[in-house]
Structures are given as structure tokens and as C-alpha cells.
Amino acid sequence: MALHPGWSRRAFLRASAGTAALAGAAGALTGCSSGTTASGATRVQVWSWMTGMDQYVAAFNAAQREVHVDLSVIAAGLSGGYAQQTNAIKAHNAPDILHVEYQGLIQVLATGGLRDLTDDVADLGDGYSPAAWQGVRPGGRTWAVPMDLAPMAFYYRKDLFDEHGIDVPTTWEEFRDAAAAVREADPGARITTFPLNDGSFFAGMSWQAGDPWWRIEGDTWVVGVDGPGTMRTAEYWQDLIAADLVRGGPTGNQEWIASVHSGRLWGLLGAAWSVGTLKKSIPDDTGRWAVATMPTWDGEPANGIQGGTAFGVSRESRSPEAALTFLRWLSTDPEVPRIGASFTSPFPAYLPNRDVARTAVADDYFVGPPVYDVLDEAAARVPDWTWGPNALGLFSTITDTFGGVSTGRTTLPDAVRRVQSAAVSDMRDRGLSVREGSRA
Amino acid sequence: MTVVPPREAPRATGRRRPSALASWALAAPFALLLLGTVLVPIGYALYLSLFTERLSGLGFDGPRDVFVWLENYATVLTDAAFHEGVGNVARYALIHVPLMLGGALLLALLLDAAMVRLRQVWLLSVFLPYAVPGVIGGLIWAYLYSPNIGPLNDLLPWDPLGSGGIMPSIVTIATWQWLGYNVIIFWTALRTVPRDVLEAARVDGAGPIRTALSIKVPAIRPTVFVALVFTVIGSLQLFTEPLVLRTFTGSVTSTWTPSLYVYESAFISNDYGRAAAASILLALACALLSALVMRLSARRSR
Numbered sequence: 001m002a003l004h005p006g007w008s009r010r011a012f013l014r015a016s017a018g019t020a021a022l023a024g025a026a027g028a029l030t031g032c033s034s035g036t037t038a039s040g041a042t043r044v045q046v047w048s049w050m051t052g053m054d055q056y057v058a059a060f061n062a063a064q065r066e067v068h069v070d071l072s073v074i075a076a077g078l079s080g081g082y083a084q085q086t087n088a089i090k091a092h093n094a095p096d097i098l099h100v101e102y103q104g105l106i107q108v109l110a111t112g113g114l115r116d117l118t119d120d121v122a123d124l125g126d127g128y129s130p131a132a133w134q135g136v137r138p139g140g141r142t143w144a145v146p147m148d149l150a151p152m153a154f155y156y157r158k159d160l161f162d163e164h165g166i167d168v169p170t171t172w173e174e175f176r177d178a179a180a181a182v183r184e185a186d187p188g189a190r191i192t193t194f195p196l197n198d199g200s201f202f203a204g205m206s207w208q209a210g211d212p213w214w215r216i217e218g219d220t221w222v223v224g225v226d227g228p229g230t231m232r233t234a235e236y237w238q239d240l241i242a243a244d245l246v247r248g249g250p251t252g253n254q255e256w257i258a259s260v261h262s263g264r265l266w267g268l269l270g271a272a273w274s275v276g277t278l279k280k281s282i283p284d285d286t287g288r289w290a291v292a293t294m295p296t297w298d299g300e301p302a303n304g305i306q307g308g309t310a311f312g313v314s315r316e317s318r319s320p321e322a323a324l325t326f327l328r329w330l331s332t333d334p335e336v337p338r339i340g341a342s343f344t345s346p347f348p349a350y351l352p353n354r355d356v357a358r359t360a361v362a363d364d365y366f367v368g369p370p371v372y373d374v375l376d377e378a379a380a381r382v383p384d385w386t387w388g389p390n391a392l393g394l395f396s397t398i399t400d401t402f403g404g405v406s407t408g409r410t411t412l413p414d415a416v417r418r419v420q421s422a423a424v425s426d427m428r429d430r431g432l433s434v435r436e437g438s439r440a
Numbered sequence: 441m442t443v444v445p446p447r448e449a450p451r452a453t454g455r456r457r458p459s460a461l462a463s464w465a466l467a468a469p470f471a472l473l474l475l476g477t478v479l480v481p482i483g484y485a486l487y488l489s490l491f492t493e494r495l496s497g498l499g500f501d502g503p504r505d506v507f508v509w510l511e512n513y514a515t516v517l518t519d520a521a522f523h524e525g526v527g528n529v530a531r532y533a534l535i536h537v538p539l540m541l542g543g544a545l546l547l548a549l550l551l552d553a554a555m556v557r558l559r560q561v562w563l564l565s566v567f568l569p570y571a572v573p574g575v576i577g578g579l580i581w582a583y584l585y586s587p588n589i590g591p592l593n594d595l596l597p598w599d600p601l602g603s604g605g606i607m608p609s610i611v612t613i614a615t616w617q618w619l620g621y622n623v624i625i626f627w628t629a630l631r632t633v634p635r636d637v638l639e640a641a642r643v644d645g646a647g648p649i650r651t652a653l654s655i656k657v658p659a660i661r662p663t664v665f666v667a668l669v670f671t672v673i674g675s676l677q678l679f680t681e682p683l684v685l686r687t688f689t690g691s692v693t694s695t696w697t698p699s700l701y702v703y704e705s706a707f708i709s710n711d712y713g714r715a716a717a718a719s720i721l722l723a724l725a726c727a728l729l730s731a732l733v734m735r736l737s738a739r740r741s742r
Contacts, residue, residue, distance in 0.1 A: 080707070083708075086707075086710055110495055110499040110500070110502065111502060111710065113502070139498060139500060197686075197689075216498060219497045220498075221498060249587070250688070253687075254589060255587065389499045393709045396694045396708045400695075403690025405690070406602075407603050407691075430493070430494065430495050430499070430711075431494035431496055432497070432498070433497050
């Protein structure tokens with residue numbers, strides 16, 4: 001944080017990215033005329049809902065004089081953030097930098113508001129976790145700069161599992177047995193929650209099954225939400241829900257926290273950011289939780305991802321070079337995870353920074369194997385996946401169609417089939433070139 | 441009329457124009473507001489409703505606007521999700537409107553009948569929920585309904601967040617929110633009923649119930665009809681309560697009411713044309729229904 005404010009631009013850039021390749025990019029920085037501050041810095045506006053973004057921006061602004069970043073905190077993505085951004089794109093007054101999760105990137109891209117960054121950040125590609133780099137490169141062109149990654153993992157109450165002699169499940173078959181054992185040990189307790197209202201959770205579960213919901217074939221979207229991997233996932237969870245072995249309802253809200261707090265939920269199928277959720281929501285549980293990679297299908301190592309952030313540059317930005325200067329810093333500078341470690345457990349997409357985060361974050365909450373080891377392994381196991389141009393709308397459709405599962409009005413496999421046909425017809429209506437089909 | 445000329449005379453010569461200007465100046469803020477916040481947006485919505493955004497191929501090149509005439513209206517009117525939303529609002533209104541107006545009228549009559557001690561305290565307490573912002577009220581109720589942490593979930597014989605219980609739950613929230621508001625309106629109207637008429641009724645031997653039904657209620661009928669119009673329009677626009685509950689239960693779909701349908705079209709599907717068409721249709725329905733109720737009230741009070 002204590003960077004010298006008097007650094008020259010070149011020295012700053014070199015220090016921040018640590019690569020000589022940046023010298024070329026720095027040359028492109030000259031000649032930004034629009035939107036400058038009194039001291040001559042180029043002004044860049046960013047809209048984001050990321051926790052702690054204000055601290056990152058403050059550190060960046062303090063560290064150099066060439067670019068001044070103005071932050072507007074907006075509502076979280078599906079709670080209105082995407083609406084605000086797409087409205088601004090439509091009204092031609094979007095900020096220079098847009099907050100886009102990997103899952104929302106293509107839908108924002110379809111508004112025509114993002115700048116093609118393929119040549120601008122080509123030099124950074126090697127540094128990122130492949131899942132993140134692929135996440136910002138649908139169709140082979142780069143549309144955003146990755147920030148963090150959110151591989152899924154299984155968090156569980158090690159003390160309770162040990163006390164009742166329940167083994168940590170490594171396959172989904174074992175997971176079902178463990179779920180039954182948990183309920184037997186305490187009839188009021190369940191092994192975990194299946195959040196029926198969370199499309200990104202179900203997407204992460206299906207992602208593990210290795211059956212992407214979208215694929216790009218030439219100039220056509222191939223949509224396969226009802227592929228065999230997803231259907232298998234749906235059937236598995238339908239079985240657990242019907243047998244009352246897992247709880248319904250959302251995770252992360254007050255009711256969920258109360259359930260975890262009182263020992264009525266022994267586990268969480270969460271993502272990398274769940275580390276922060278657990279630490280913040282139930283700090284009293286320090287030393288009781290452990291983390292493991294997800295149970296697998298037939299022992300085949302694979303993991304899904306739930307969430308993860310990237311940042312795009314607006315097509316209409318008048319200072320794209322300055323915006324990229326900030327994004328390069330935000331994405332790759334070792335200072336960023338150090339700042340982040342003071343209030344969260346960052347899991348950077350840029351691999352060298354992950355080691356920085358690992359040493360900076362105090363790992364005293366969990367027992368068992370270090371969290372970063374487990375998450376690293378999970379991130380390395382992620383199969384290929386492409387998000388579609390209607391991913392966010394699809395999450396909403398999932399919430400709508402899965403709603404009847406808890407009352408028995410429908411089943412997960414039936415709901416998934418309805419999601420597939422709704423997704424296909426929605427994409428056709430919007431004029432996209434679509435074909436139905438899954439990998440198998 | 442005879443009083444005016446002495447003052448007007450000296451002005452008449454050269455001051456006509458400035459006074460016309462002054463009247464324009466005085467009307468201008470309202471006219472500008474009307475233009476900027478009502479007429480222009482309506483015009484823009486009408487314009488938007490005739491276009492749709494079409495993507496092509498993979499959609500990476502962004503959309504282009506296509507003029508589609510009334511296609512968006514046809515899409516909305518034939519959309520099963522929209523029908524479902526209209527059905528939900530209709531069922532909601534059938535429960536909510538009589539429940540709330542009847543309840544508010546009853547409470548107002550009781551308060552007016554002077555049978556109540558501490559009237560101001562009662563008035564304040566029924567009015568308080570109206571002072572709570574809708575979203576906050578929705579959240580409070582959502583927690584009351586939630587399993588394990590809310591008391592209502594255990595007390596009620598049905599699941600307030602389940603598919604069968606969600607409608608009564610939403611009606612309860614809305615009625616709780618708006619009841620006091622209407623009680624105040626009715627009570628204020630009841631205060632204006634001439635006391636000598638009520639005294640005459642008492643002399644004629646009418647009890648409090650007879651007085652309420654035969655004198656007070658007919659006397660405030662126009663007020664009740666105005667409240668009815670507002671309540672019906674409010675029901676059609678039902679939005680906040682289901683939106684808040686949606687994060688707590690799967691029983692509320694993203695298109696549960698026409699207002700939610702508009703929101704979903706614009707901000708989740710990014711289909712502004714469909715959203716504009718649906719909002720125009722919603723506005724038309726509101727206008728038609730209020731015209732109907734007003735006509736009904738005019739006929740009744742004749």
C-alpha cells in the first residue's frame with residue numbers, strides 16, 4: 001500500500017505488472033486528451049459492486065499520477081447492477097470500466113457495449129488460470145480482464161463429522177450415504193442445502209459433470225442444458241430432495257446462517273468466496289470447519305465454478321488505454337491481493353497473485369488441509385465451459401421452474417427439460433443462430 | 441364584479457402582456473414537469489414498443505433495432521407467463537380490495553362512533569405501517585414467514601411461503617401496509633358528515649349501526665369510490681411485495697405479476713420493446729378500470 005506517489009508512469013507500470021512487454025503498452029498511453037484532472041491525470045470511471053473495490057481504487061490512485069479512477073458502487077449484478085449497466089450502454093453513457101462476471105459476460109457482450117481487448121492484453125494470457133482466461137475469451141477474442149475465480153468446494157463441520165464417525169465423501173454415491181448418516185445422527189440436521197432458487201449453483205454442479213450448457217460451433221450456438229451430465233446431476237439431486245436428505249431454500253441469508261450456527265447444517269457446497277461468507281457469518285465456528293474438493297462422479301476428478309469476476313472496457317470509453325492501465329494493475333499487481341486479504345479471502349485469477357494471497361490470508365479458521373491447496377486443486381480440475389448470451393436470463397428461468405420442486409409439483413429433470421426449451425426459444429426469438437444439442 | 445374596476449383601470453393600458461407572461465411563468469413549472477416526467481416518457485415507451493432488438497449469429501456484434509409494428513404487443517398478449525401474471529393480479533385484487541376497503545371502513549366507523557378511548561393513539565397505530573417503506577415492510581414480513589426463524593411459519597396451519605400460501609401472504613403484507621392509510625381517509629371524510637343529521641337520526645331512534653349503514657356510509661360514498669380506484673390501480677401494479685418475497689421462496693416466479701413481467705423483460709431479458717409494450721398495456725388496463733369505477737360511482741351517487 002505504501003507505494004511512492006511520485007513514481008513515474010513507466011516505473012509504476014513496470015513494477016505493477018513485472019513484465020518488459022508492458023513497455024509497448026505504456027507507449028500507447030500517450031495522447032489521452034479527454035477527461036483529465038487538474039493535475040493532468042486521465043480520468044476513468046468504473047462501476048462495480050465488488051467488496052473492497054474502494055480500497056483497491058484508493059491504493060491505485062495514491063500510487064501514481066497518470067490515471068485517476070472514479071468509482072461508483074452499484075447494486076450487485078442480478079439485483080440491478082447488470083440492469084444499470086445495460087441501460088447505460090443502451091443510453092450511450094456507460095462508464096469506462098464495467099463489472100462483468102464470467103457468467104454475465106456474453107449477455108453484456110450481446111448489448112454491443114464491450115470493447116474487444118484481444119490485442120491489448122494478449123501478453124497477460126499465460127499468467128491466468130486457464131478457466132479464467134477462457135472465461136473472458138468466448139469465441140476466441142478477449143472481452144474482459146479476469147479478476148478472481150470461484151471454484152466450488154465442499155465445506156463441512158469436521159468436528160461433527162468426526163464425532164459421529166462419518167467419512168468425508170469423495171464420490172456423490174458416498175455423499176448420499178453421508179447425508180443419510182447425518183440425518184440419522186441428528187434428525188433435525190442435514191448435510192447441506194440445495195438452493196433451488198440459485199441458477200448459478202446448479203450451473204456449477206452441472207459444470208462439474210462436464211456437459212457445457214452452451215457451445216460455439218462456427219457461427220452457431222449449440223444449446224444443451226438437458227445434456228446427459230446435467231440430467232444425471234438433476235436426477236441425483238431430485239432423489240436427495242425427495243428423500244428429504246438435503247434442505248431446500250437459499251444459502252447465505254439469515255435463515256441459513258441461523259441453521260449453520262445452531263448445528264442444523266453440517267456442510268456447504270460452496271465456492272471460493274464461501275470462505276469469506278463462513279468467516280464473516282459464523283466467526284464463532286473457528287476451528288470446526290474443514291474443506292475438501294467436491295465429491296466426484298465415479299471418482300473422475302472434476303469441479304465446477306460458481307461465479308467469478310472480470311472487468312470489461314466500454315466500447316464508447318474515450319480513455320480505453322487508461323482504463324486498461326487500471327485493469328492491468330487490478331488484475332495482476334501483487335499489492336491487490338495483499339489489500340484484499342485484510343477484509344476477505346481473495347482467490348485471484350492471476351496465478352502469481354494466488355501465492356501472494358495464500359501467504360497474506362491468515363488461515364486459522366479451517367482445520368484440515370489448507371484452504372488454498374484445496375481450492376487450487378479444484379480450480380485445476382475444471383472442465384471446459386462456455387456461458388451463453390442468455391445465461392442471466394436462464395438463471396431466472398431456473399428459479400421459476402425449480403420453484404415447484406420443493407412442493408412436489410415438478411421434478412428437477414422435468415424442470416431442466418423446460419429450461420432447455422425456454423432457453424432455445426428465447427435465443428431464437430432474439431435472432432441468434434441456435435441449434436439444440438449436447439456434447440453426447 | 442363591481443368591486444374590481446377601480447384597481448384594474450390604471451393597469452389596463454400597458455400591463456396586459458406581462459400578466460399573460462406571468463400566468464405562463466406560473467404554469468410553466470407544472471407544464472415542464474408534466475412534459476418531462478409524464479408525456480415524454482409515455483411517448484418514448486410508445487416508440488420503444490414498436491421496435492425490437494435483433495441479434496444475429498453469435499450476437500457478439502451487438503443488436504440492431506428493427507421496426508416490428510405491433511409484434512411486441514402480440515408477443516405479450518399471447519405469452520402464457522403474462523396471462524398467469526394477469527390471473528395472479530386478478531385473484532389478488534378479488535381478495536385484497538374488499539378485504540382492505542371493508543376493513544378500513546369498519547375501523548373508520550368504529551373510530552368515528554366515539555366508542556373508542558385514545559382515538560389518536562389508535563389512529564396513529566393503524567397508520568404506522570404506511571410510514572414503513574414498502575421494501576422494508578416486505579422484508580419484515582418475509583422474515584416473519586421464514587421457516588425456523590419466523591414465528592408465523594410455525595403458527596399458521598399452512599406454509600406462508602409455499603405455493604398455496606403465497607397469495608394470502610402477499611395480500612396480508614399489502615393490506616397491513618395500506619389499511620391505515622385508507623382508515624385515515626375514511627375517518628376524515630366521516631368527520632365532515634353534518635352532526636345535526638346524525639343528531640336527527642338519533643332523535644328518530646336510529647342506533648349506531650343503523651346510523652352507520654344508512655347515513656354515514658352513503659355520505660362518504662364518493663370518498664370510498666376514490667379509494668376504490670386507487671386500490672384497484674395499486675393492485676394492478678403489484679410489484680414490491682412479490683419482488684421481495686421472491687428471494688425467500690420459489691413460489692413467486694419472475695413474471696408473477698404484470699409489473700414483474702415488465703421488470704423481467706427489461707432488466708433480465710434485456711427486451712426493452714416487450715417491456716415497453718407490456719407497460720403500455722398495463723397502463724391501458726389501469727385507465728380502463730379506473731374509468732369503469734368512476735362511471736360506476738357517478739351512476740351510484742346520482
